[in-house]
Amino acid sequence: MLLDLAGVIYDGDTLIPGSAxxxxxxxxxxxxxxxxxxxxxxxxxxxxxxxxxxxIAVADHELVTPAxxxxxxxxxxxxxxxxxxxxxxRPDFEGMEFDGKPAVVVGDAGEAFxxxxxxxxxxxxMDGAELVALAVNRMFKDRxxxxxxxxxxxxxxxxxxxxxxxxxxxxxxxAFFNAALEDMGCGPHEVAMVGDDAESDVAGALKAGLGxxxxxxxxxxxxxxxxxxEPAPTAVVDDLAAAADWLLSRRG
Amino acid sequence: MLLDLAGVIYDGDTLIPGSAxxxxxxxxxxxxxxxxxxxxxxxxxxxxxxxxxxxIAVADHELVTPAxxxxxxxxxxxxxxxxxxxxxxRPDFEGMEFDGKPAVVVGDAGEAFxxxxxxxxxxxxMDGAELVALAVNRMFKDRxxxxxxxxxxxxxxxxxxxxxxxxxxxxxxxAFFNAALEDMGCGPHEVAMVGDDAESDVAGALKAGLGxxxxxxxxxxxxxxxxxxEPAPTAVVDDLAAAADWLLSRRG
Numbered sequence: 001m002l003l004d005l006a007g008v009i010y011d012g013d014t015l016i017p018g019s020a021x022x023x024x025x026x027x028x029x030x031x032x033x034x035x036x037x038x039x040x041x042x043x044x045x046x047x048x049x050x051x052x053x054x055x056i057a058v059a060d061h062e063l064v065t066p067a068x069x070x071x072x073x074x075x076x077x078x079x080x081x082x083x084x085x086x087x088x089x090r091p092d093f094e095g096m097e098f099d100g101k102p103a104v105v106v107g108d109a110g111e112a113f114x115x116x117x118x119x120x121x122x123x124x125x126m127d128g129a130e131l132v133a134l135a136v137n138r139m140f141k142d143r144x145x146x147x148x149x150x151x152x153x154x155x156x157x158x159x160x161x162x163x164x165x166x167x168x169x170x171x172x173x174x175a176f177f178n179a180a181l182e183d184m185g186c187g188p189h190e191v192a193m194v195g196d197d198a199e200s201d202v203a204g205a206l207k208a209g210l211g212x213x214x215x216x217x218x219x220x221x222x223x224x225x226x227x228x229x230e231p232a233p234t235a236v237v238d239d240l241a242a243a244a245d246w247l248l249s250r251r252g
Numbered sequence: 253m254l255l256d257l258a259g260v261i262y263d264g265d266t267l268i269p270g271s272a273x274x275x276x277x278x279x280x281x282x283x284x285x286x287x288x289x290x291x292x293x294x295x296x297x298x299x300x301x302x303x304x305x306x307x308i309a310v311a312d313h314e315l316v317t318p319a320x321x322x323x324x325x326x327x328x329x330x331x332x333x334x335x336x337x338x339x340x341x342r343p344d345f346e347g348m349e350f351d352g353k354p355a356v357v358v359g360d361a362g363e364a365f366x367x368x369x370x371x372x373x374x375x376x377x378m379d380g381a382e383l384v385a386l387a388v389n390r391m392f393k394d395r396x397x398x399x400x401x402x403x404x405x406x407x408x409x410x411x412x413x414x415x416x417x418x419x420x421x422x423x424x425x426x427a428f429f430n431a432a433l434e435d436m437g438c439g440p441h442e443v444a445m446v447g448d449d450a451e452s453d454v455a456g457a458l459k460a461g462l463g464x465x466x467x468x469x470x471x472x473x474x475x476x477x478x479x480x481x482e483p484a485p486t487a488v489v490d491d492l493a494a495a496a497d498w499l500l501s502r503r504g
Binding site: 111114115118119122139147148158159160163 | 361362363364365366367368370371374375378390391398399400401402404405406408409410411412413414415
């Protein structure tokens with residue numbers, strides 16, 4: 001089972017009721033569980049620590065993040081990153097200097113998105129840099145409970161201005177789901193995804209060939225999301241606890 | 253003849269050689285000349301003053317700007333503006349308070365584009381506001397001679413995040429070209445447009461039915477622009493002086 005983090009397990013600083021217990025029940029039933037998050041405001045150790053604070057023990061390899069996948073991409077392509085990311089994520093990219101042209105790397109930079117940094121990235125693209133999107137989510141549920149613009153909007157801005165098409169690293173890129181599948185040693189049809197984003201979590205997982213994808217009515221979910229994107233969710237359930245019930249009742 | 257301003261008549265603070273003389277020759281030949289600019293960093297009186305400083309006398313009605321057209325749109329629609337525009341342009345919209353839902357109005361805000369203002373605009377859109385784009389240009393030639401991101405990129409970001417499609421006020425909206433035609437009392441086939449933007453000036457004018465559209469190799473022009481958008485320019489010429497020669501040699 002693949003689980004999204006923000007909006008599925010927790011909302012801001014608050015655990016969504018029943019989530020930690022649901023993960024415990026899935027694991028007790030012998031199911032492999034991995035965490036696939038497009039969150040790019042925190043480095044992986046901070047996410048592992050945050051989950052531990054909720055009583056959810058997660059090994060480093062069980063958590064798949066776009067930053068780690070992007071670093072692998074940059075190494076393989078021999079491209080130095082030009083970072084448009086959250087300040088918290090910058091240390092992950094330290095010491096990445098290669099000979100090739102740079103690649104503009106865009107994550108959810110939050111308040112760090114401003115005209116000066118976006119325009120500097122745009123000029124890199126006009127000079128031949130590649131564009132790498134850690135995520136292309138439209139929005140996330142912010143700490144004040146309202147939706148806020150996510151990285152995808154700024155990727156769209158840079159694509160529009162420069163004409164350069166982004167390489168997407170996080171969900172819904174099939175390679176991103178596959179990284180979690182490989183770590184579990186499972187085929188895609190054996191795996192279900194649970195997320196609050198009908199587009200990148202749910203439609204993305206089904207397009208990547210996963211056996212099922214459940215949309216939860218927590219996090220950024222808004223009524224009508226289930227019919228907004230293709231393919232539609234396998235099922236829509238109230239929360240992660242209900243998703244665990246759904247899966248465990250269908251085992252075998 | 254319709255003329256773009258920035259990149260055709262002047263570049264930053266500098267008159268493009270031969271431009272003022274070309275306008276004089278067109279007027280001396282009895283041709284009506286109007287100025288259609290997507291520039292949204294300066295209100296109309298400032299543009300008229302800037303042209304006067306270059307020795308180009310322009311009457312207020314001869315200059316068509318997106319801000320004036322947007323104000324007419326807001327009055328007709330009964331929508332109060334939520335402004336994402338350059339601070340210089342804000343006074344134009346003062347006292348525009350209507351009963352209807354707000355409309356997010358996006359211009360080239362320059363350094364005023366930041367996460368806080370864009371996210372506030374995004375939340376208005378999520379609450380049912382309309383989206384009005386003063387312009388959707390990809391880039392402009394900045395004062396340092398390099399290309400910079402224009403309003404269109406930020407319109408694309410808001411459209412992507414919210415799913416709301418923008419109403420475009422400036423070029424290439426046919427209504428914008430038509431405002432200049434009406435002021436001249438000309439039919440579209442009698443009129444030629446001159447611009448440095450192959451997309452909004454040139455392809456836009458031809459789509460609006462104008463008789464000809466000339467692309468100049470000044471301003472933001474880059475080699476290859478003439479084949480980048482459909483329809484292709486009627487002709488590609490070095491600058492406004494050459495555009496005037498082209499037109500005057502074909503009269504009658």
